[in-house]
Amino acid sequence: MFSIYILTHNEQIDIAACIESAMLSDDIIVVDSVSSDRTVEIARQYPVRVVEHPFESHGKQRTWMLRSLETKYEWVYILEADERMTPELFEECVQAIEKSEAIGYYVAERVIFMDRWIKHCTQYPRYQMRLFRKDKVWFTDYGHTEREVCDGPTGFLKETYPHYTCSKGFSRWIEKHNRYSTDEAAETIAQLDRGQVSWRDLFGGRSEVERRRALKDLSLRLPWRPFLRFIYMYILLGGFLDGKPGFAWCTLQTFYEYLILLKVWERRHQPPVSAESASSSEGESLRPSP
Template sequence: MISIYILTYNEELDIAACIESAMLSDDIIVVDSCSSDRTVEIANRYRVRVVEHAFESHGRQRTWMLENIQPKYDWVYILEADERMTPELFAECIAASKSNSQYIAYYVAERVMFMNSWIRRSTQYPRYQLRLFRHGKVWFSDYGHTEREVCDGATSFLKETYPHYTSGKGLSRWIDKHNRYSTDEARETVNQLQHGSVKWRDLFLGNSEVERRRALKDLSLRLPGRPIIRFIYMYFLLGGCLDGRAGFAWCTLQAFYEYLILLKVWEIKNMAPTHTEPKTLETLNKS
């Protein structure tokens, strides 16, 4: 058996379906970032552990979770509220946890579901995320709006995939969320341009899709016209034009997201923060 962590924040629309997909395990832990909606209320209807912890960042939340909430089993799986566990993936996770191999963690490919369609081509499928690992062997650090894993041992890949419902709460929620993400990505862009570098060997000869994708990400931060390049790359080179109407919408939104990042990079570099002194009764009387 494996334990399953579910990360949540204001997920009342998704949390029930997510928990029900995970109930193949008898140890489900919902880690909530102090939601203001009915997420915790709904989660408490199920036989799960619910723990609330104020959100600082994606990397810190995951590391806090792993260090402070002891799972029932040695192997754990991280599931987000808009993702689903499948019986086939769960069975492969169990088999991997029993294999006695040298691997301490496994990457799993996501199937991005958008506008009721699987966006197979323009999402660089198969795009892998680290999801299954031996507890105590993996930690997380922040990178942009998301996180990167730090693994104490060898890793491998599972064959089964999981669905990721990226627009299940509506396009307004998607846009609001990516507006917040773009702020973190802009800060990370500035940091990488000042202190980072492109790992050219990983870009062409990386040992895995994860290494190649990260090197491509570092390169993309240095390219001019990133929004246009990203749209052309996703829609034409990756074949997003074959993903239909949903594919066009996906590629357009990703290009817009890239443009937001660039605007906020310019803002960070060129606009000093303003500090307005609070008006007191004395200053008001003088004016």
């Protein structure tokens, strides 16, 4: 058996279905980033623990959760509110724990978008670290998201989990990715300044995770990246086979890439704000209007 963490922030639409899918476990902890909607109220209607903790970043939130919150079991699984546990995945997780061949396991997501599994243009199978021994894995920040650090061998599960990536509507998706693009711009600049593409991982990586990360590093250096990403996803990966949802998904991802490029340009060309001008601006903002 294993414990399940559920990460939430303003997830009143998804939280009930997520908790109900996770109730195959008898130890569920909802970790909420101080939601302003009814997420916590709804979660407390279920036999789960609910803990609120202010959000700093994806990596820090996960690491705080793992280090600070006690669990009933040594092994844990991380769910986000717009994801679901399935009986088949749960059973495979139990079997993997019993074998004890690794300290953590990657699980592939099935992106559900516009009521359809977008299989081709989402780079399926796209793996995330989800099941692991609590004392052997922690997380660091990477762009708008996180990256796992594993103290031991890892493996891959065959079963997948559904990810309802736009369940709260297109406006919420655009709002979130506008924020994400700011963090991605900062990470893009840092990666361009410090690193080179690992051609060894790109063509001969030991796992899909290594190859995907090397491909990401390469893509940061390509000209016309938004356009190339659309061609890559819609034509080369076969997004056209996903119908109307596939075209919409590829268009949204292209828009997201363009936002990142704009914010990279903005960061590189915007003049630095001096302490004097910053304090002056703050004083102006605090001055009452006539």
